[in-house]
Amino acid sequence: MVASFALAACSTSDVTAPPAPSAGAFTVDATTRWVYVSLADSAVVTPSPSSGESSAWDIAFNATNVMLNGGQAGPGGVTGYCVCQNAAKNPSNAEWLAMTAESQKIHFDTLSRTPAGAVFVSDQLTPAIGGFYSGAGTGAVANPDSVYFVRYADSTGFAKVRVTSLTSPTATTPGRVTIEYALAGNTDAAFGTVRTAQIDVSTGAKNFDLNSGQVTTNATDWELRFDGYTIRVNGGASGTGKSAAAKITDATFATATPASTVANAYRSDVYAGVFNTARYYRYNLSGDNRITPTFDVYLIRRGTRTWKLQILNYYNSTGSSRYITFRYAKLAE
Structure with a gap:
Protein backbone atom coordinates (compact mmCIF):
# COMPACT_ATOMS: atom_id res chain seq x y z
CA MET A 1 0.00 0.00 0.00
CA LEU A 125 4.84 10.82 30.66
CA THR A 126 8.48 11.73 30.11
CA PRO A 127 9.09 15.12 31.74
CA ALA A 128 11.72 17.45 30.33
CA ILE A 129 12.95 18.06 33.90
CA GLY A 130 14.21 15.15 35.95
CA GLY A 131 16.81 14.26 38.55
CA PHE A 132 15.98 17.16 40.85
CA TYR A 133 15.79 14.86 43.89
CA SER A 134 17.06 11.55 45.17
CA GLY A 135 15.73 9.06 47.69
CA ALA A 136 12.07 8.38 48.41
CA GLY A 137 9.37 9.21 50.93
CA THR A 138 10.56 11.00 54.05
CA GLY A 139 14.13 10.34 52.91
CA ALA A 140 13.79 12.33 49.67
CA VAL A 141 16.30 15.17 49.33
CA ALA A 142 16.90 17.83 46.70
CA ASN A 143 19.67 17.55 44.15
CA PRO A 144 20.90 21.15 43.71
CA ASP A 145 23.46 20.03 41.13
CA SER A 146 20.62 19.33 38.69
CA VAL A 147 20.34 22.64 36.81
CA TYR A 148 17.98 23.44 33.93
CA PHE A 149 17.30 26.29 31.57
CA VAL A 150 13.54 26.81 31.23
CA ARG A 151 12.02 28.78 28.34
CA TYR A 152 9.11 31.09 29.15
CA ALA A 153 5.63 30.00 28.15
CA ASP A 154 5.49 32.90 25.64
CA SER A 155 9.09 32.16 24.47
CA THR A 156 10.25 35.74 25.18
CA GLY A 157 13.03 34.70 27.56
CA PHE A 158 14.23 31.98 29.85
CA ALA A 159 15.51 31.18 33.32
CA LYS A 160 18.05 28.95 34.97
CA VAL A 161 16.42 26.89 37.71
CA ARG A 162 17.38 24.39 40.38
CA VAL A 163 15.67 22.79 43.39
CA THR A 164 17.65 23.47 46.57
CA SER A 165 15.58 21.80 49.28
CA LEU A 166 12.54 19.67 50.09
CA THR A 167 10.73 20.24 53.38
CA SER A 168 8.51 17.56 54.95
CA PRO A 169 8.46 15.13 52.02
CA THR A 170 6.16 12.10 52.11
CA ALA A 171 5.62 9.04 49.95
CA THR A 172 3.42 11.01 47.53
CA THR A 173 4.62 14.61 47.73
CA PRO A 174 7.94 16.45 48.15
CA GLY A 175 6.24 18.76 50.63
CA ARG A 176 7.49 22.34 50.28
CA VAL A 177 9.87 22.70 47.35
CA THR A 178 12.41 25.52 47.43
CA ILE A 179 13.86 26.65 44.12
CA GLU A 180 16.51 29.13 43.07
CA TYR A 181 16.23 30.80 39.68
CA ALA A 182 17.43 33.75 37.64
CA LEU A 183 15.85 35.33 34.57
CA ALA A 184 17.23 36.46 31.21
CA GLY A 185 15.32 38.30 28.50
CA ASN A 186 17.16 36.58 25.66
CA THR A 187 20.29 34.59 24.83
CA ASP A 188 22.36 37.77 24.62
CA ALA A 189 21.31 39.14 28.01
CA ALA A 190 22.96 38.25 31.31
CA PHE A 191 20.97 36.54 34.03
CA GLY A 192 19.49 38.84 36.63
CA THR A 193 19.53 38.56 40.41
CA VAL A 194 19.10 35.06 41.81
CA ARG A 195 15.63 34.65 43.28
CA THR A 196 14.23 32.12 45.74
CA ALA A 197 10.70 30.74 45.96
CA GLN A 198 9.02 28.03 48.00
CA ILE A 199 6.12 26.09 46.48
CA ASP A 200 3.90 24.07 48.84
CA VAL A 201 3.04 20.90 46.96
CA SER A 202 1.67 19.11 50.04
CA THR A 203 -1.85 20.35 49.30
CA GLY A 204 -1.83 19.52 45.60
CA ALA A 205 -0.25 20.47 42.27
CA LYS A 206 0.82 24.09 41.87
CA ASN A 207 1.59 26.20 38.78
CA PHE A 208 4.47 28.66 39.07
CA ASP A 209 5.02 31.79 36.97
CA LEU A 210 8.73 32.55 36.72
CA ASN A 211 8.23 36.18 35.66
CA SER A 212 6.05 37.12 38.62
CA GLY A 213 7.72 34.68 41.01
CA GLN A 214 4.32 33.53 42.21
CA VAL A 215 2.11 30.46 42.31
CA THR A 216 -0.76 31.06 39.90
CA THR A 217 -4.16 29.61 39.09
CA ASN A 218 -3.96 30.95 35.53
CA ALA A 219 -4.48 28.02 33.16
CA THR A 220 -2.01 29.24 30.53
CA ASP A 221 0.38 31.78 32.05
CA TRP A 222 2.87 29.60 33.91
CA GLU A 223 6.20 27.88 33.29
CA LEU A 224 6.52 25.13 35.91
CA ARG A 225 3.94 22.80 37.44
CA PHE A 226 4.93 21.02 40.62
CA ASP A 227 2.79 17.88 40.63
CA GLY A 228 3.91 15.47 43.35
CA TYR A 229 7.45 14.36 42.53
CA THR A 230 7.05 15.52 38.91
CA ILE A 231 7.97 18.96 37.58
CA ARG A 232 6.17 19.71 34.31
CA VAL A 233 6.82 22.52 31.85
CA ASN A 234 4.08 24.48 30.09
CA GLY A 235 4.48 22.89 26.68
CA GLY A 236 4.27 19.62 24.82
CA ALA A 237 2.20 17.04 26.69
CA SER A 238 1.73 19.22 29.78
CA GLY A 239 0.53 22.61 28.60
CA THR A 240 -0.45 24.91 25.77
CA GLY A 241 2.55 27.22 26.11
CA LYS A 242 6.01 27.16 24.52
CA SER A 243 7.93 26.25 27.66
CA ALA A 244 10.70 23.70 27.38
CA ALA A 245 13.76 22.78 29.41
CA ALA A 246 17.41 22.04 28.73
CA LYS A 247 19.66 20.31 31.25
CA ILE A 248 22.96 22.09 31.92
CA THR A 249 25.80 19.59 31.97
CA ASP A 250 28.90 21.75 31.47
CA ALA A 251 28.31 24.46 34.07
CA THR A 252 27.10 24.92 37.64
CA PHE A 253 24.10 27.02 38.61
CA ALA A 254 26.39 29.92 39.51
CA THR A 255 28.46 29.78 36.32
CA ALA A 256 25.71 28.91 33.81
CA THR A 257 25.22 31.74 31.30
CA PRO A 258 22.77 32.15 28.40
CA ALA A 259 25.52 30.82 26.13
CA SER A 260 25.73 27.54 28.10
CA THR A 261 23.28 25.76 25.80
CA VAL A 262 21.71 25.95 22.36
CA ALA A 263 18.12 26.12 21.19
CA ASN A 264 17.91 22.52 19.96
CA ALA A 265 18.85 21.24 23.43
CA TYR A 266 15.44 22.27 24.78
CA ARG A 267 12.82 19.57 25.32
CA SER A 268 9.15 19.75 26.20
CA ASP A 269 7.24 17.16 28.18
CA VAL A 270 6.17 14.21 26.06
Whole structure:
Protein backbone atom coordinates (compact mmCIF):
# COMPACT_ATOMS: atom_id res chain seq x y z
CA MET A 1 0.00 0.00 0.00
CA VAL A 2 1.35 3.46 -0.91
CA ALA A 3 0.05 6.59 0.79
CA SER A 4 1.14 10.21 1.06
CA PHE A 5 0.27 12.61 3.85
CA ALA A 6 1.18 16.12 4.93
CA LEU A 7 -0.45 18.31 7.56
CA ALA A 8 0.21 21.98 8.21
CA ALA A 9 -3.10 22.71 9.95
CA CYS A 10 -6.32 21.01 10.90
CA SER A 11 -8.31 22.34 7.96
CA THR A 12 -8.56 20.11 4.92
CA SER A 13 -7.93 23.15 2.73
CA ASP A 14 -4.53 23.61 4.34
CA VAL A 15 -3.28 20.13 3.52
CA THR A 16 -0.52 20.21 0.92
CA ALA A 17 1.12 17.34 -0.90
CA PRO A 18 4.65 16.41 0.23
CA PRO A 19 7.40 15.46 -2.18
CA ALA A 20 6.58 12.21 -3.96
CA PRO A 21 7.48 9.43 -1.51
CA SER A 22 9.28 6.24 -2.40
CA ALA A 23 7.18 3.13 -2.91
CA GLY A 24 5.75 1.74 0.27
CA ALA A 25 6.42 4.93 2.26
CA PHE A 26 4.71 8.20 3.06
CA THR A 27 5.70 11.55 4.52
CA VAL A 28 4.03 13.66 7.22
CA ASP A 29 4.63 17.36 7.78
CA ALA A 30 5.46 17.53 11.49
CA THR A 31 6.95 21.02 11.38
CA THR A 32 4.52 22.89 13.60
CA ARG A 33 2.35 20.47 15.53
CA TRP A 34 1.58 16.85 16.26
CA VAL A 35 0.45 14.83 13.24
CA TYR A 36 -1.73 11.83 14.13
CA VAL A 37 -1.77 8.78 11.87
CA SER A 38 -4.11 5.80 11.73
CA LEU A 39 -2.08 2.88 10.39
CA ALA A 40 -5.19 0.79 9.86
CA ASP A 41 -6.79 3.51 7.71
CA SER A 42 -3.55 4.75 6.08
CA ALA A 43 -4.63 8.27 6.93
CA VAL A 44 -3.80 11.37 8.92
CA VAL A 45 -6.62 11.95 11.41
CA THR A 46 -7.72 14.72 13.75
CA PRO A 47 -8.35 13.30 17.25
CA SER A 48 -11.57 14.44 18.88
CA PRO A 49 -12.14 15.83 21.42
CA SER A 50 -8.39 15.49 22.11
CA SER A 51 -5.56 13.07 21.44
CA GLY A 52 -5.77 11.80 24.99
CA GLU A 53 -9.44 10.94 24.57
CA SER A 54 -9.48 9.57 21.03
CA SER A 55 -8.90 6.04 19.76
CA ALA A 56 -8.80 7.17 16.12
CA TRP A 57 -5.00 7.36 15.86
CA ASP A 58 -2.17 4.87 16.34
CA ILE A 59 1.05 6.89 16.10
CA ALA A 60 1.86 10.61 16.12
CA PHE A 61 4.87 12.72 15.12
CA ASN A 62 6.12 16.16 16.15
CA ALA A 63 9.69 17.14 15.20
CA THR A 64 11.85 14.33 16.65
CA ASN A 65 9.11 13.13 19.02
CA VAL A 66 7.03 10.01 18.37
CA MET A 67 3.99 9.05 20.46
CA LEU A 68 1.81 5.94 20.51
CA ASN A 69 -1.86 5.89 21.47
CA GLY A 70 -1.62 3.88 24.66
CA GLY A 71 -0.63 4.05 28.31
CA GLN A 72 -0.86 7.62 29.58
CA ALA A 73 -0.87 9.05 26.04
CA GLY A 74 -4.28 7.79 24.92
CA PRO A 75 -6.98 5.12 25.17
CA GLY A 76 -5.99 3.11 22.08
CA GLY A 77 -3.97 0.46 23.88
CA VAL A 78 -1.14 0.81 21.34
CA THR A 79 2.28 -0.51 22.40
CA GLY A 80 5.68 -0.60 20.74
CA TYR A 81 8.82 -2.69 20.51
CA CYS A 82 12.15 -1.94 18.82
CA VAL A 83 13.85 -4.73 16.94
CA CYS A 84 16.88 -2.40 16.96
CA GLN A 85 18.85 -4.52 14.53
CA ASN A 86 21.26 -1.65 13.84
CA ALA A 87 21.60 -0.14 17.31
CA ALA A 88 22.49 -3.57 18.68
CA LYS A 89 25.63 -3.54 16.54
CA ASN A 90 26.80 -0.21 18.04
CA PRO A 91 27.95 1.26 14.71
CA SER A 92 30.56 4.00 14.43
CA ASN A 93 29.52 7.47 13.27
CA ALA A 94 30.81 6.69 9.79
CA GLU A 95 28.82 3.45 9.68
CA TRP A 96 25.62 5.25 10.74
CA LEU A 97 26.16 7.90 8.07
CA ALA A 98 26.73 5.28 5.37
CA MET A 99 23.29 3.72 5.91
CA THR A 100 20.54 4.61 3.44
CA ALA A 101 16.86 3.85 3.06
CA GLU A 102 17.72 1.55 0.17
CA SER A 103 20.51 -0.37 1.92
CA GLN A 104 18.40 -0.85 5.05
CA LYS A 105 15.22 -1.97 3.30
CA ILE A 106 16.29 -5.60 3.60
CA HIS A 107 15.82 -5.46 7.36
CA PHE A 108 12.28 -4.22 6.87
CA ASP A 109 11.41 -6.67 4.11
CA THR A 110 12.72 -9.80 5.84
CA LEU A 111 10.91 -9.19 9.14
CA SER A 112 7.77 -11.30 8.86
CA ARG A 113 6.85 -12.03 12.46
CA THR A 114 7.32 -10.75 15.99
CA PRO A 115 10.67 -11.92 17.42
CA ALA A 116 10.48 -14.40 20.28
CA GLY A 117 10.72 -12.70 23.66
CA ALA A 118 9.69 -9.26 22.35
CA VAL A 119 8.43 -7.03 25.18
CA PHE A 120 6.01 -4.33 24.05
CA VAL A 121 5.72 -1.15 26.14
CA SER A 122 3.18 1.65 26.34
CA ASP A 123 3.83 5.39 26.49
CA GLN A 124 4.23 7.18 29.80
CA LEU A 125 4.84 10.82 30.66
CA THR A 126 8.48 11.73 30.11
CA PRO A 127 9.09 15.12 31.74
CA ALA A 128 11.72 17.45 30.33
CA ILE A 129 12.95 18.06 33.90
CA GLY A 130 14.21 15.15 35.95
CA GLY A 131 16.81 14.26 38.55
CA PHE A 132 15.98 17.16 40.85
CA TYR A 133 15.79 14.86 43.89
CA SER A 134 17.06 11.55 45.17
CA GLY A 135 15.73 9.06 47.69
CA ALA A 136 12.07 8.38 48.41
CA GLY A 137 9.37 9.21 50.93
CA THR A 138 10.56 11.00 54.05
CA GLY A 139 14.13 10.34 52.91
CA ALA A 140 13.79 12.33 49.67
CA VAL A 141 16.30 15.17 49.33
CA ALA A 142 16.90 17.83 46.70
CA ASN A 143 19.67 17.55 44.15
CA PRO A 144 20.90 21.15 43.71
CA ASP A 145 23.46 20.03 41.13
CA SER A 146 20.62 19.33 38.69
CA VAL A 147 20.34 22.64 36.81
CA TYR A 148 17.98 23.44 33.93
CA PHE A 149 17.30 26.29 31.57
CA VAL A 150 13.54 26.81 31.23
CA ARG A 151 12.02 28.78 28.34
CA TYR A 152 9.11 31.09 29.15
CA ALA A 153 5.63 30.00 28.15
CA ASP A 154 5.49 32.90 25.64
CA SER A 155 9.09 32.16 24.47
CA THR A 156 10.25 35.74 25.18
CA GLY A 157 13.03 34.70 27.56
CA PHE A 158 14.23 31.98 29.85
CA ALA A 159 15.51 31.18 33.32
CA LYS A 160 18.05 28.95 34.97
CA VAL A 161 16.42 26.89 37.71
CA ARG A 162 17.38 24.39 40.38
CA VAL A 163 15.67 22.79 43.39
CA THR A 164 17.65 23.47 46.57
CA SER A 165 15.58 21.80 49.28
CA LEU A 166 12.54 19.67 50.09
CA THR A 167 10.73 20.24 53.38
CA SER A 168 8.51 17.56 54.95
CA PRO A 169 8.46 15.13 52.02
CA THR A 170 6.16 12.10 52.11
CA ALA A 171 5.62 9.04 49.95
CA THR A 172 3.42 11.01 47.53
CA THR A 173 4.62 14.61 47.73
CA PRO A 174 7.94 16.45 48.15
CA GLY A 175 6.24 18.76 50.63
CA ARG A 176 7.49 22.34 50.28
CA VAL A 177 9.87 22.70 47.35
CA THR A 178 12.41 25.52 47.43
CA ILE A 179 13.86 26.65 44.12
CA GLU A 180 16.51 29.13 43.07
CA TYR A 181 16.23 30.80 39.68
CA ALA A 182 17.43 33.75 37.64
CA LEU A 183 15.85 35.33 34.57
CA ALA A 184 17.23 36.46 31.21
CA GLY A 185 15.32 38.30 28.50
CA ASN A 186 17.16 36.58 25.66
CA THR A 187 20.29 34.59 24.83
CA ASP A 188 22.36 37.77 24.62
CA ALA A 189 21.31 39.14 28.01
CA ALA A 190 22.96 38.25 31.31
CA PHE A 191 20.97 36.54 34.03
CA GLY A 192 19.49 38.84 36.63
CA THR A 193 19.53 38.56 40.41
CA VAL A 194 19.10 35.06 41.81
CA ARG A 195 15.63 34.65 43.28
CA THR A 196 14.23 32.12 45.74
CA ALA A 197 10.70 30.74 45.96
CA GLN A 198 9.02 28.03 48.00
CA ILE A 199 6.12 26.09 46.48
CA ASP A 200 3.90 24.07 48.84
CA VAL A 201 3.04 20.90 46.96
CA SER A 202 1.67 19.11 50.04
CA THR A 203 -1.85 20.35 49.30
CA GLY A 204 -1.83 19.52 45.60
CA ALA A 205 -0.25 20.47 42.27
CA LYS A 206 0.82 24.09 41.87
CA ASN A 207 1.59 26.20 38.78
CA PHE A 208 4.47 28.66 39.07
CA ASP A 209 5.02 31.79 36.97
CA LEU A 210 8.73 32.55 36.72
CA ASN A 211 8.23 36.18 35.66
CA SER A 212 6.05 37.12 38.62
CA GLY A 213 7.72 34.68 41.01
CA GLN A 214 4.32 33.53 42.21
CA VAL A 215 2.11 30.46 42.31
CA THR A 216 -0.76 31.06 39.90
CA THR A 217 -4.16 29.61 39.09
CA ASN A 218 -3.96 30.95 35.53
CA ALA A 219 -4.48 28.02 33.16
CA THR A 220 -2.01 29.24 30.53
CA ASP A 221 0.38 31.78 32.05
CA TRP A 222 2.87 29.60 33.91
CA GLU A 223 6.20 27.88 33.29
CA LEU A 224 6.52 25.13 35.91
CA ARG A 225 3.94 22.80 37.44
CA PHE A 226 4.93 21.02 40.62
CA ASP A 227 2.79 17.88 40.63
CA GLY A 228 3.91 15.47 43.35
CA TYR A 229 7.45 14.36 42.53
CA THR A 230 7.05 15.52 38.91
CA ILE A 231 7.97 18.96 37.58
CA ARG A 232 6.17 19.71 34.31
CA VAL A 233 6.82 22.52 31.85
CA ASN A 234 4.08 24.48 30.09
CA GLY A 235 4.48 22.89 26.68
CA GLY A 236 4.27 19.62 24.82
CA ALA A 237 2.20 17.04 26.69
CA SER A 238 1.73 19.22 29.78
CA GLY A 239 0.53 22.61 28.60
CA THR A 240 -0.45 24.91 25.77
CA GLY A 241 2.55 27.22 26.11
CA LYS A 242 6.01 27.16 24.52
CA SER A 243 7.93 26.25 27.66
CA ALA A 244 10.70 23.70 27.38
CA ALA A 245 13.76 22.78 29.41
CA ALA A 246 17.41 22.04 28.73
CA LYS A 247 19.66 20.31 31.25
CA ILE A 248 22.96 22.09 31.92
CA THR A 249 25.80 19.59 31.97
CA ASP A 250 28.90 21.75 31.47
CA ALA A 251 28.31 24.46 34.07
CA THR A 252 27.10 24.92 37.64
CA PHE A 253 24.10 27.02 38.61
CA ALA A 254 26.39 29.92 39.51
CA THR A 255 28.46 29.78 36.32
CA ALA A 256 25.71 28.91 33.81
CA THR A 257 25.22 31.74 31.30
CA PRO A 258 22.77 32.15 28.40
CA ALA A 259 25.52 30.82 26.13
CA SER A 260 25.73 27.54 28.10
CA THR A 261 23.28 25.76 25.80
CA VAL A 262 21.71 25.95 22.36
CA ALA A 263 18.12 26.12 21.19
CA ASN A 264 17.91 22.52 19.96
CA ALA A 265 18.85 21.24 23.43
CA TYR A 266 15.44 22.27 24.78
CA ARG A 267 12.82 19.57 25.32
CA SER A 268 9.15 19.75 26.20
CA ASP A 269 7.24 17.16 28.18
CA VAL A 270 6.17 14.21 26.06
CA TYR A 271 4.37 10.93 26.35
CA ALA A 272 6.87 8.38 25.17
CA GLY A 273 7.77 4.72 25.38
CA VAL A 274 9.88 2.72 22.99
CA PHE A 275 10.68 5.77 20.83
CA ASN A 276 12.20 7.41 23.90
CA THR A 277 14.27 4.48 25.14
CA ALA A 278 15.29 3.51 21.59
CA ARG A 279 15.44 6.72 19.56
CA TYR A 280 15.03 6.44 15.80
CA TYR A 281 17.86 8.89 15.07
CA ARG A 282 21.38 10.03 15.89
CA TYR A 283 22.22 13.73 16.11
CA ASN A 284 25.17 15.70 14.75
CA LEU A 285 27.21 12.70 13.68
CA SER A 286 29.19 14.72 11.16
CA GLY A 287 29.19 18.06 12.96
CA ASP A 288 26.42 19.60 10.85
CA ASN A 289 23.58 19.43 13.42
CA ARG A 290 21.60 17.05 11.23
CA ILE A 291 19.29 14.20 12.22
CA THR A 292 20.46 10.81 10.91
CA PRO A 293 17.95 7.91 11.01
CA THR A 294 19.04 4.65 12.59
CA PHE A 295 16.79 2.69 10.20
CA ASP A 296 15.94 0.38 13.10
CA VAL A 297 12.67 -1.49 12.63
CA TYR A 298 9.90 -0.96 15.19
CA LEU A 299 6.80 -3.03 15.83
CA ILE A 300 3.55 -1.22 16.64
CA ARG A 301 0.84 -3.38 18.19
CA ARG A 302 -2.85 -2.66 18.70
CA GLY A 303 -4.98 -5.54 19.90
CA THR A 304 -4.27 -8.52 17.66
CA ARG A 305 -2.76 -6.41 14.85
CA THR A 306 0.95 -5.64 14.55
CA TRP A 307 2.68 -3.34 12.07
CA LYS A 308 6.37 -3.05 11.28
CA LEU A 309 7.63 0.49 10.80
CA GLN A 310 10.96 1.99 9.70
CA ILE A 311 11.67 5.74 9.72
CA LEU A 312 13.63 6.74 6.62
CA ASN A 313 14.17 10.49 6.66
CA TYR A 314 13.75 13.68 8.69
CA TYR A 315 14.01 16.05 5.72
CA ASN A 316 12.07 16.66 2.54
CA SER A 317 13.56 16.97 -0.95
CA THR A 318 14.50 20.63 -0.41
CA GLY A 319 16.27 19.92 2.88
CA SER A 320 13.58 21.29 5.20
CA SER A 321 13.46 19.46 8.53
CA ARG A 322 10.59 17.80 10.41
CA TYR A 323 9.19 16.04 7.35
CA ILE A 324 9.08 12.46 8.59
CA THR A 325 9.14 9.74 5.97
CA PHE A 326 8.49 6.18 7.04
CA ARG A 327 7.39 2.86 5.61
CA TYR A 328 5.20 0.34 7.33
CA ALA A 329 3.35 -2.88 6.68
CA LYS A 330 1.03 -5.10 8.64
CA LEU A 331 2.47 -8.40 9.81
CA ALA A 332 0.53 -11.58 9.22
CA GLU A 333 -1.67 -12.35 12.22
